[in-house]
Amino acid sequence: MARTKEFDPDAALEIAVEVFWRLGYEHTSLDTLMREMGISRQSLYDTFGDKRSIYFKAMSRYRDKTNGDLKDLLTHEKPVRKACDSLFQSIIRESRAQHERGCLLMNANLSRSVDDVEIKAFLRDNQKDVERIFTTAFVEAKKRGELAPEKDPVALSKFFVATIQGMRALARLNHDRKELAHVAAVALAALD
Numbered sequence: 001m002a003r004t005k006e007f008d009p010d011a012a013l014e015i016a017v018e019v020f021w022r023l024g025y026e027h028t029s030l031d032t033l034m035r036e037m038g039i040s041r042q043s044l045y046d047t048f049g050d051k052r053s054i055y056f057k058a059m060s061r062y063r064d065k066t067n068g069d070l071k072d073l074l075t076h077e078k079p080v081r082k083a084c085d086s087l088f089q090s091i092i093r094e095s096r097a098q099h100e101r102g103c104l105l106m107n108a109n110l111s112r113s114v115d116d117v118e119i120k121a122f123l124r125d126n127q128k129d130v131e132r133i134f135t136t137a138f139v140e141a142k143k144r145g146e147l148a149p150e151k152d153p154v155a156l157s158k159f160f161v162a163t164i165q166g167m168r169a170l171a172r173l174n175h176d177r178k179e180l181a182h183v184a185a186v187a188l189a190a191l192d
Contacts, residue, residue, distance in 0.1 A: 009047050012037040016048070017058040021104045024111055025055050056122065062104045063126050071133050080141035081191045084160065088184035091167050092177050099171035106168055131157045147191060156190060163187040 015037045020028055030051055034044055048054040070087070077083035105126055112119045134157035141147050147156075167183055170176075 007037075007039050007043065012039055013048070013054075013057055013061055016054050017061050017104070020055055020058045021062070021101065021107070024107060025051075026111065028055075056118075059105060059108060059122060063129075066103075066105075067126070067129055067133060070130065074133060074137035079144070079146045080137050081146065081188060083137065084191065085184070085188055087164070088167070088180075088187065091164070091171065092180045092184065094171070096175040099175045102172045103165075103168050106165060127161060130161050133157075134160050151191070159190060160187065 016033060019033055019036050023032070028051070030041065030044070033051070033054065034041055037044070039047070044054070048057060073087060074080065074083050077086055105123060108119060109123050112123075114120075131154075135153045138147060138151070138153035138156050142149075142151065142153060147153075163183065167180055170183065171180055
């Protein structure tokens with residue numbers, strides 16, 4: 001008879017996201033994961049696999065949440081300029097600690113070994129997903145007459161993804177909300 005799990009795998013994975021986000025992959029030990037997740041080594045392996053498997057599951061959880069939030073924002077808040085401004089303002093309003101913490105996936109990209117093809121593929125796929133979310137929003141905005149006919153939704157989506165990544169990098173290095181607001185204003189002007 002199989003034993004029932006004595007922990008909530010979903011809650012444990014959420015804790016793993018936080019641990020990897022705080023410490024990064026290289027500085028996260030299995031002992032740290034087990035202690036913070038409140039599970040034994042065997043339970044960790046049986047439920048999540050090895051450290052690398054847990055890392056991918058944690059990054060997937062983070063990706064699904066952040067991309068879902070972005071899609072919801074761009075789908076429900078209109079016009080698209082207002083939705084993009086809301087996104088930028090949420091980044092600008094973050095605390096110094098949040099800025100220094102950065103984005104889990106961007107941190108993974110900047111700290112990964114350049115020859116780690118699995119993480120590279122995961123991060124590239126995520127970037128394409130985020131670009132698709134923006135492209136869909138910009139195509140719909142164009143249909144509603146919110147964007148000029150000459151505006152290219154695909155180019156705008158790539159620009160906005162690069163802008164968000166740049167804002168995250170700038171905020172992590174220098175917690176200056178005025179600088180971030182200037183960057184956001186220039187980006188929003190691309191929609192005019």
